[in-house]
Amino acid sequence: MIGTAETTALLARSSGALRGVTVLDLTRVVAGPYCTMILADMGATVIKIENPGEPDLTREFPPARNDAGTVSSGFFAQYNRNKLAVRLDLKQPEGKALFLEMVENAHIVVENFRPGTMAKLGLGYEVLQAANPAIVYAAISGFGQSGPNTLRPAFDSSAQASGGLWSINGTREEPMRVGTVLGDLAAGLYAAIGTLGALREAERTGRGQLVDVSQQDSILSLTENALVTFTETGKVAEPTGNGHPFVRPYGRFACKDGFVFFGAYTDKFWREACRVFGDAALADDPEIDTMAKRFDDETYRRRVEPVVKRWLGAHTKAELEAMTGDRFPLSPIKTIEEVVADPHIQAREMVVPVHYQGARFDVFGNPIKLSGGTLERNAHAPSVGQHNRQVFREWLGLDAARYDALAAQKVI
Template sequence: MTRAFAGVRVLDLTHVLAGPFAAYQLAVLGADVIKIEPPDRPDFVRERGPDAALNGQLRGVNYQVQGGNKRAMTLDLRTAGGREIFRSLAGTADVVIENYRTGALDRLGVGYEELSAANPGLVYCSMTGYGQSGPRAEVNAYDNVIQAASGVIARCGGHKPNLAFIDYASGYNAAFAVAAALYARTRDGRGQRIDCAMFDTALMLMAPEVSALLHPVDREPVEESGLGAYETSDGVFVLGTPTPDQNRRLWSALAAEGHPHPHFEGLNTLEELRSTSGAMREALRRIFLTRSAVRWEEWIHGHGLPGERVRTVAEALGEEQLKHRPFLHSAQDGDPVVPVAAFGYAHDGPSRDRPAPGFGEHTVEILEEMGLTTADIARLRSEGAV
């Protein structure tokens, strides 16, 4: 089988989550991804996860989630020998993905300008908190601080969502940008400099809210009735019926159940729904208390309408639906089961064929592929370059 990125070589100079996840998405679609780490400073996420034994082996579950299908080598870009090896690798690579602080690789002489001069077809993707220019360009960031800076936490009532969703969204964003640049290269042969900022990603995830604030009008915001969360007799149910058609079907079905409200059923426009949102929500609060969340879920689905009871992640993983999706995979017996990709192909789709590599596991293999001898490799080790 030939996957989408078979034959594409990616140098993965990233750590923690967003960057490694971007490279992982290319790896599960066939790219030869080489994860490069300093010999004295392994990616710290290798030591994170619920299994202490795996953490001690530098194979923590948090690392394995985005490490499959990659090869790993050690390389110290602070040394002349390390930089020489990296330039040689970059000379024949298709993609470099890095999430160093803005300007750090330029100062080492392995930034985009230097590498693209030798390899004009190189796609060079930089992932940072705030981008390559501006007053925050060199400010470090993680998912949680980007949530704070972007307004996500404020929008969630001052509470931080306990998920690294900005990291994952940034990884998807970068992987898409790289894929698009590689596709463009097939037409003109030119590489590309990609500047991905987590701050931008966070704001993009709130695009309607961003645009609304930039286009203010003189009226108070109203919570839409069809998108609310409602207490039931034993849990919380989330309703998803925001359109006039769905609203009519909802209230028609409720009327047949002994909850008639002809006015709500007769609303025909989004503006009409908005104007009665408060009264409708109050009516729905009373109605949803009459049944359990499970029974409401069955009822809503039975009428072809969107809505789900609030589940835990453990409950979601227990859903029969996941058995019909190509989402989870274990590369070998005893290897942690991890997500692969959130989509499937009819053929040659994403697959996790190899477990996440050990720290520096493929250093010698890759150096030998480059033509280095045992003596060359020994010299690089003695210099601390690998």
């Protein structure tokens, strides 16, 4: 069963597209918390469940503030905003029983343990489904719930390495990891999408399902044309630095005060660039007047690249951004400081305040913009076990004696 109207209403958010949906969040670090953050921002009631003696280690990740011995992490606040938090020891029999009661009244469970961990606790998918046939169970892991590598430990870099992305990023001399935890973030995004799809099916049929998301799979799906190029031609993709394997001009170019991305490679955009930079006649030059001609490596190096370097090298990033406007693709390569100050980013509310244990942190907003709104602005992130009483007494309906006994036993 999905939770009764009475118990669900006790925790229901006041607004949001997912208002009324209750999520039990067993995740930690990035991949899982990012998934549940997306759901929480859209109005789901997300209950973060942490072991009493071993809470999410990102609670102390930098950047962090230490106020009279209380550590407040901006990293944690960013990924755990809009959530409730409870303590619950799943290794104790009473903790398992209590968790199953929560499952009976929830819609979604999300975990990012190594495969098999929940089964060892006696709380695998089959057990949870028996308690609530409509439960949607999302499992995020390095290599997925099946296959020969399923039990291998993994971090983000494991996914970037094993999924092929590391081998095509950087330069031929030095393949490089993408400079963010893309394996974690992509898996979190796919898990959120899969979870919502499964929830829709559960609402229609009353049957939930397992959502199995692998970081390796997620990274492989982000390698653009590398896989199909190999399967079709046998060519193994290599790093292309700041360029593109077959689109030109398209890449990083120097300007007076830094670098910009310039991508005017189509005939339409190339003609616009020629006009903007005062070289209108180049648009009709018979050697480079078509996209196919400009794609030729020798022609590009000899005729096109020197022109683009001359154009861009004569101006600053701000000048180039103002000159090009909406005429063709050109973007300054901005530092995070410049991104935060970007009026467009501000207009899109992509830097928002989040509060955690008395501290305010400015973090990234939600890139999903719903006309009905999302709930990340001025959200709060919870302290360890902050909502024990609200969740266990008010939502789940434990009587005072049982609640006090579980607290005394350090189950909650």
